[in-house]
Amino acid sequence: MNAFTIIGWACGLVTLLVSTGIQAQEAIPNTVSQLRVGGSAPGVCRIASPTTLSSDNAVFDTRSVNSGQVTITQLANPVNGIARASQISLSFAAVCNVAHSMTIRSLSGGVTRAEGPVAGAFSDRIDYDVEARWAGASVSRRYTGASGVLVIPVADGAAGTLELSLQTIGGGSPLASGRYFEEVIVELAAAS
Amino acid sequence: MITIKMKKDFSIMAPQNVSRLLGGLLFMMATPSLAQTPPPNNAVVVGGSAPALCWSAPGANWTQNGTSAGNFSAGTGFAGGATVVVPQNQLVDSDKRAALTFGSLGAVRMRFAVTCNSPVEAKLSAQYGRLQNTSAPSLPPGMPANRTATTSATFENYYPYQIEYGFVNTLTGATPPSASQKVNGTTGYSNPQNGATADGLPPNWSPVSSGGSWFNIKRVDVRIDLDPPPVVSGSTLRPVMIAGSYSDRLTLTLTPSL
Numbered sequence: 001m002n003a004f005t006i007i008g009w010a011c012g013l014v015t016l017l018v019s020t021g022i023q024a025q026e027a028i029p030n031t032v033s034q035l036r037v038g039g040s041a042p043g044v045c046r047i048a049s050p051t052t053l054s055s056d057n058a059v060f061d062t063r064s065v066n067s068g069q070v071t072i073t074q075l076a077n078p079v080n081g082i083a084r085a086s087q088i089s090l091s092f093a094a095v096c097n098v099a100h101s102m103t104i105r106s107l108s109g110g111v112t113r114a115e116g117p118v119a120g121a122f123s124d125r126i127d128y129d130v131e132a133r134w135a136g137a138s139v140s141r142r143y144t145g146a147s148g149v150l151v152i153p154v155a156d157g158a159a160g161t162l163e164l165s166l167q168t169i170g171g172g173s174p175l176a177s178g179r180y181f182e183e184v185i186v187e188l189a190a191a192s
Numbered sequence: 193m194i195t196i197k198m199k200k201d202f203s204i205m206a207p208q209n210v211s212r213l214l215g216g217l218l219f220m221m222a223t224p225s226l227a228q229t230p231p232p233n234n235a236v237v238v239g240g241s242a243p244a245l246c247w248s249a250p251g252a253n254w255t256q257n258g259t260s261a262g263n264f265s266a267g268t269g270f271a272g273g274a275t276v277v278v279p280q281n282q283l284v285d286s287d288k289r290a291a292l293t294f295g296s297l298g299a300v301r302m303r304f305a306v307t308c309n310s311p312v313e314a315k316l317s318a319q320y321g322r323l324q325n326t327s328a329p330s331l332p333p334g335m336p337a338n339r340t341a342t343t344s345a346t347f348e349n350y351y352p353y354q355i356e357y358g359f360v361n362t363l364t365g366a367t368p369p370s371a372s373q374k375v376n377g378t379t380g381y382s383n384p385q386n387g388a389t390a391d392g393l394p395p396n397w398s399p400v401s402s403g404g405s406w407f408n409i410k411r412v413d414v415r416i417d418l419d420p421p422p423v424v425s426g427s428t429l430r431p432v433m434i435a436g437s438y439s440d441r442l443t444l445t446l447t448p449s450l
Contacts, residue, residue, distance in 0.1 A: 067234065067236070069238075069239070070236055070239070075240035078245065080307075090236065111238055121307075128238070174245075174307065175309060177448065178310075180242060184236045184237075185233050186236065
């Protein structure tokens, strides 16, 4: 191998290295770093505290963010103890962004004497009617002692006003003296 | 230079990025847990109070309970009360001495039907606690009472009585054991006051309870036994009753006992 041959190989190697090096530096712009921004919007429902649309012999008071109390002003006729009728309509601002169901639950099935049942000629419960309107549908029922639920299934999201009407029934046997309570729960549940 | 810049940026931004990432992670982790919490609801408590009441049927009045001494007449309604007038010839004889002897006149019986939606107490109170001669509330001078003298010419200006009252269940006809109480004078007729207190003040009779858990329609019964005026011990002479009107006013009060 003469000197010219060695120089020629060296030059060729340098050329190869240089060309290789150039090719490696040119590959950097093709390495793309992607930042993906995203998230999920969960299916949620919200109910605000209600306002009174109309009332007769009943008054509504907000007790907390998600509870309130309807006080029947004159539960019994002061002359003969017989239950007096009352009525109240409440309006809840509500929204659901997904298919959902609206449920009305009665815990006692009647406005019931807190001190317990009584036997004999006196009554310890006041029956009442419930009617609920939501998303263009309505349900109603009279509670006469048995608890139960009312359901409006909604196939899509909805926003607007949920109306709840409660009407206690007057008449019947005289009421035993005491405190009378019922708890009605309005629930919006997003479909799973 | 590029690499160094990236490291520098990364090192500077890292805390914020991590923070944001954690916040994002927390938010993202919170979202599924939100779906597991109870769905939003609004509880409405409906309630009120039924006060303790007593009432009577429209037009109800005090009524005479069986045979009653004297002439019975009733006022209108509960507050109207009732009046019993004992004929004069039953109260005094021709000598104007007290005509009554033990049991001779019998009892005055009256009742009133009420409905109470709670346990109640009935309490009778009296203006005098005896049939008082309202025309002569005090003995005139010179007319010694048999309460203080032993002469033959003794005078008196009142008739004592005993009283009994309580509740009767008109639906079952049963009388609760604790709901009937004989008030005052249950041991006999030896007590000259026999209704009124020793100084002539109105009595304070004990209330009668309808029973703590007794819900029903009830009837208030009142029974009054007129007694002869007291006779001084050892004497058989009855006092001369001073002329006038003898009466007493009874008031029945029903009070919830809850």
